[in-house]
Amino acid sequence: MSQTRDIIIVGAGIVGVACAMECARGGLKVLVLDRGPIGGGTTAAGMGHIVVMDDSEAQFALTHYSRSLWHELRPQLPEDIEIEVCGTLWVAADDEEMAEVHRKAKNYGQRGVRVEVLNSADLEKAEPNLRRGLAGGLRVVEDFVIYPPCAARHFLEQARKHGAEVRTGVHVKALRSDGSVLLADGSSISAGRCVNAAGPWSPALTPGLPVRKRKGHLVITDRHPGFVHHQIVELGYLKSAHSTGRDSVAFNIQPRKTGQMLIGSSRQFDADDLTVDQAILDRMLKRAIEYLPALGRLSAIRAWTGHRAATPDKLPLIGPSTVSDRIWLATGHEGLGITTSPGTGRLLADLLLGRKTEIPSAPYAPARFANGGAHHE
Amino acid sequence: MNHAFDIVIVGAGPAGLAAACAAAESGQRVAVLDDTPWLGGQIWRGEQSRPQLSQAQRWIERFRRSGATLLDRTSAIACPQPGVLLAEHPDEPREIHWQRLILATGAREMFLPFPGWTLPGIVGPGGLQALVKNGWPVDGKRIVVAGSGLLLLAVADGLKKHGAKIVSVSEQAPWSRVLGFGPALLSHPGKMLQGAGIKLRLLGVPYRCGVWPVKAEGDEQVRRVTLTDGRNTWTEDCDLFACGFNLVPNVELPLALGCALSDGFVRVNEWQAASVENVYCAGEPTGIGGVDCALVEGRIAGCAAGDRHAPAKALFAKRACWHRFRAALARAFALRPELKSLAADDTLICRCEDVTLGRMKQFNGWRDAKLQSRCGMGPCQGRVCGAAAKFILGRGMESVRPPVFPARVSSLITSGTSASNPNPNQTTT
Numbered sequence: 001m002s003q004t005r006d007i008i009i010v011g012a013g014i015v016g017v018a019c020a021m022e023c024a025r026g027g028l029k030v031l032v033l034d035r036g037p038i039g040g041g042t043t044a045a046g047m048g049h050i051v052v053m054d055d056s057e058a059q060f061a062l063t064h065y066s067r068s069l070w071h072e073l074r075p076q077l078p079e080d081i082e083i084e085v086c087g088t089l090w091v092a093a094d095d096e097e098m099a100e101v102h103r104k105a106k107n108y109g110q111r112g113v114r115v116e117v118l119n120s121a122d123l124e125k126a127e128p129n130l131r132r133g134l135a136g137g138l139r140v141v142e143d144f145v146i147y148p149p150c151a152a153r154h155f156l157e158q159a160r161k162h163g164a165e166v167r168t169g170v171h172v173k174a175l176r177s178d179g180s181v182l183l184a185d186g187s188s189i190s191a192g193r194c195v196n197a198a199g200p201w202s203p204a205l206t207p208g209l210p211v212r213k214r215k216g217h218l219v220i221t222d223r224h225p226g227f228v229h230h231q232i233v234e235l236g237y238l239k240s241a242h243s244t245g246r247d248s249v250a251f252n253i254q255p256r257k258t259g260q261m262l263i264g265s266s267r268q269f270d271a272d273d274l275t276v277d278q279a280i281l282d283r284m285l286k287r288a289i290e291y292l293p294a295l296g297r298l299s300a301i302r303a304w305t306g307h308r309a310a311t312p313d314k315l316p317l318i319g320p321s322t323v324s325d326r327i328w329l330a331t332g333h334e335g336l337g338i339t340t341s342p343g344t345g346r347l348l349a350d351l352l353l354g355r356k357t358e359i360p361s362a363p364y365a366p367a368r369f370a371n372g373g374a375h376h377e
Numbered sequence: 378m379n380h381a382f383d384i385v386i387v388g389a390g391p392a393g394l395a396a397a398c399a400a401a402e403s404g405q406r407v408a409v410l411d412d413t414p415w416l417g418g419q420i421w422r423g424e425q426s427r428p429q430l431s432q433a434q435r436w437i438e439r440f441r442r443s444g445a446t447l448l449d450r451t452s453a454i455a456c457p458q459p460g461v462l463l464a465e466h467p468d469e470p471r472e473i474h475w476q477r478l479i480l481a482t483g484a485r486e487m488f489l490p491f492p493g494w495t496l497p498g499i500v501g502p503g504g505l506q507a508l509v510k511n512g513w514p515v516d517g518k519r520i521v522v523a524g525s526g527l528l529l530l531a532v533a534d535g536l537k538k539h540g541a542k543i544v545s546v547s548e549q550a551p552w553s554r555v556l557g558f559g560p561a562l563l564s565h566p567g568k569m570l571q572g573a574g575i576k577l578r579l580l581g582v583p584y585r586c587g588v589w590p591v592k593a594e595g596d597e598q599v600r601r602v603t604l605t606d607g608r609n610t611w612t613e614d615c616d617l618f619a620c621g622f623n624l625v626p627n628v629e630l631p632l633a634l635g636c637a638l639s640d641g642f643v644r645v646n647e648w649q650a651a652s653v654e655n656v657y658c659a660g661e662p663t664g665i666g667g668v669d670c671a672l673v674e675g676r677i678a679g680c681a682a683g684d685r686h687a688p689a690k691a692l693f694a695k696r697a698c699w700h701r702f703r704a705a706l707a708r709a710f711a712l713r714p715e716l717k718s719l720a721a722d723d724t725l726i727c728r729c730e731d732v733t734l735g736r737m738k739q740f741n742g743w744r745d746a747k748l749q750s751r752c753g754m755g756p757c758q759g760r761v762c763g764a765a766a767k768f769i770l771g772r773g774m775e776s777v778r779p780p781v782f783p784a785r786v787s788s789l790i791t792s793g794t795s796a797s798n799p800n801p802n803q804t805t806t
């Protein structure tokens with residue numbers, strides 16, 4: 001009966017299904033619930049860039065760990081995940097940004113991340129469509145690109161193989177401190193524990209959670225293969241991602257296996273609807289054309305938006321909530337949830353099963369915030 | 378470049394032209410935009426350069442004298458803010474400001490997948506007609522015409538005039554229904570004459586009802602079409618196969634503006650006003666009623682948008698008459714359920730992204746299928762497969778996002794700096 005269920009995961013985004021896969025592999029009896037289709041939330045809106053980042057030690061640890069897990073998974077990933085090992089090219093516009101290239105190169109190099117420093121001429125050769133006169137760049141060789149909704153489906157299939165159960169079209173109303181969940185239709189399902197993996201909607205299920213919606217815009221082009229060869233990101237992106245203040249845009253472009261390009265990106269708080277904001281789109285596309293002057297002539301087929309789940313310290317919440325040790329959290333992944341989903345799943349399962357984690361879990365513990373899941377019920 | 382008008386009309390087909398003429402009579406500044414370089418929309422394409430129909434000539438002439446501005450080769454791609462359309466133009470993006478907007482975006486052909494439907498040489502009847510009007514030669518070509526709607530006859534007639542050998546014309550609707558449409562034809566003399574004229578010229582060409590295609594075969598090109606009447610199945614050789622199943626309204630722009638639909642068409646009130654304030658709609662997006670229905674709806678919308686209610690009201694009775702015709706059309710040419718099972722599991726449904734029907738069926742809804750199989754994600758954004766999926770599986774396109782049509786990246790950028798963009802150049806501090 002349902003009492004024998006160990007864990008209910010709410011949210012079949014990439015984070016929830018990665019948790020389901022690792023928990024089921026670890027022998028737990030798992031049920032995954034989602035009100036929509038699999039990977040239909042932020043996972044359907046994001047870029048799918050698997051990237052090592054070093055804004056903080058903890059961010060580096062989780063992204064690096066996760067990327068290595070992704071590389072382990074690669075041989076078994078089906079075709080439709082559209083893996084493109086294009087690497088990341090961080091572009092420096094000026095000497096100040098070039099100094100950041102060198103800092104990053106050193107930091108990455110010391111920790112075993114393969115990188116190459118490009119001068120202005122190298123950059124021109126690597127990406128002829130970039131505007132002339134850029135200072136240089138940093139190539140992070142083993143970063144890559146995937147198609148997230150199919151990755152989510154694949155993780156869920158793995159979870160199912162290990163006995164996990166999945167129900168879509170199920171709206172969850174509340175998580176209870178006894179580990180059970182209350183559904184919108186009034187019924188409830190009991191389990192040893194429940195996990196809030198509802199992404200940007202997680203505060204609705206755990207009131208007081210320090211997670212805010214941060215809106216992002218993207219534009220996809222028609223097929224123009226070979227226009228760019230790397231996921232190219234301006235180093236100014238760091239400043240943009242950092243600022244928690246006003247709206248920002250940064251140049252970020254991704255070549256897809258289909259030959260299309262995904263153009264990003266923007267960051268806005270207090271923009272809870274999903275409509276395309278023309279003023280932001282204007283800024284974002286102008287920025288992209290500044291870097292890639294010929295981009296303006298390519299054909300765009302769709303613009304859309306998504307909501308990142310942002311926390312104050314830009315690190316996710318992974319582990320037991322402060323409300324109850326039967327309500328766990330796997331949310332707050334901001335703009336890195338695709339990258340960090342395997343690491344999140346592994347950490348959560350290790351913690352649940354009392355295994356030793358492979359990287360320290362404390363930086364992501366919800367308890368680091370006084371209200372890391374506070375005033376429940 | 379910025380353009381400002383009192384009344385802006387999207388689409389220069391019959392509905393748009395009639396709306397423009399009526400709107401201009403109110404003395405307001407009126408503009409019509411159309412993505413093509415000519416006036417007349419689908420049905421009157423080519424009339425500007427090679428006049429044939431007197432009705433088309435009258436309207437084109439009337440439009441020229443109306444004082445309305447034509448913004449041609451201008452394709453409305455987005456609605457960046459209330460009162461503004463963003464449009465693509467070969468030279469520069471255009472921002473068109475409006476006080477009142479009339480949507481006369483017409484319709485497109487509906488395609489249903491069947492084995493072989495993606496072979497070269499298989500085209501929509503309307504599309505083929507357009508090609509021929511633009512000078513594409515069909516002289517001596519053997520053409521099979523099939524599908525549904527009055528368009529089949531009109532197209533077969535036109536192709537024959539251009540020297541094509543029409544092998545056969547097959548209407549999927551049964552005779553009993555098409556004959557039931559007769560009284561509606563009779564009560565509309567213009568249509569009836571057109572119908573009779575077509576019949577005469579088509580003499581010697583088999584026009585069959587209750588017959589539909591089940592597959593097409595060929596090598597690098599279609600060579601044979603297999604047809605059925607439900608009991609017997611036979612094959613006809615051809616060089617081209619013109620196949621289309623009625624029309625689907627172009628509701629993407631109305632949807633992007635937030636207009637409510639009912640049963641797939643834009644919902645309008647007696648003044649042709651849509652659910653969004655100051656937005657009107659006329660012609661095919663409100664219902665597939667043909668050219669005369671589009672003309673009268675266009676005139677009503679143009680009058681109403683110019684605040685001239687009396688002349689609009691005077692046209693209500695005429696419109697009601699055409700709406701009866703429209704309803705009769707829908708009944709007569711309703712698609713038979715057998716067409717839902719033409720496609721096999723390995724038949725492509727999404728041509729842009731090469732997705733088979735079988736693959737699509739593995740998923741629960743349109744969105745799930747789209748996310749997992751990419752169907753509807755290509756340049757046509759589900760315009761073809763969305764309509765087919767809706768008919769076959771009862772699910773279809775759910776959302777419209779800008780651009781309404783594929784457009785250059787630079788065309789998506791507006792000139793405006795708004796409140797949320799105080800410092801456009803300094804983005805990363």
Ligand SMILES: Cc1cc2nc3c(=O)[nH]c(=O)nc-3n(C[C@H](O)[C@H](O)[C@H](O)COP(=O)(O)OP(=O)(O)OC[C@H]3O[C@@H](n4cnc5c(N)ncnc54)[C@H](O)[C@@H]3O)c2cc1C
Pocket residue numbers: 010011012013014015016033034035036037038039040041042043044045046047048049050051170171172173197198199200201202205215216217218264265305306307308309330331332333334335336337338339340
């Ligand atoms: C523009 C943009 C670009 C991005 N680019 C990248 C990138 O390049 N690389 C990267 O790593 N990350 C990127 N991200 C971030 C990434 O997409 C997210 O971090 C990630 O998808 C989060 O996954 P999730 O499973 O936590 O959330 P989601 O995918 O949002 O999943 C949450 C799920 O919970 C369900 N749910 C919510 N409430 C309920 C309820 N009450 N009952 C039932 N179900 C519920 C939802 O239906 C949804 O399926 C980007 C994000 C955006 C917006």
Ligand SMILES: Cc1cc2nc3c(=O)[nH]c(=O)nc-3n(C[C@H](O)[C@H](O)[C@H](O)COP(=O)(O)OP(=O)(O)OC[C@H]3O[C@@H](n4cnc5c(N)ncnc54)[C@H](O)[C@@H]3O)c2cc1C
Pocket residue numbers: 387388389390391392393410411412413417418419420421451452453454481482483484485486502503504506528531532624627630659660661662666667668671781
């Ligand atoms: C391919 C085709 C062929 C047809 N052939 C015949 C025929 O032979 N005989 C017959 O009786 N009926 C035919 N019809 C039906 C006929 O067009 C309609 O009955 C009638 O013309 C409706 O007029 P309308 O103004 O609503 O649409 P249309 O004549 O289709 O005019 C709409 C116009 O708006 C333009 N437009 C649409 N969206 C935008 C946008 N976002 N921005 C700018 N411009 C836009 C289009 O390019 C088009 O020029 C055909 C329809 C189609 C689709």
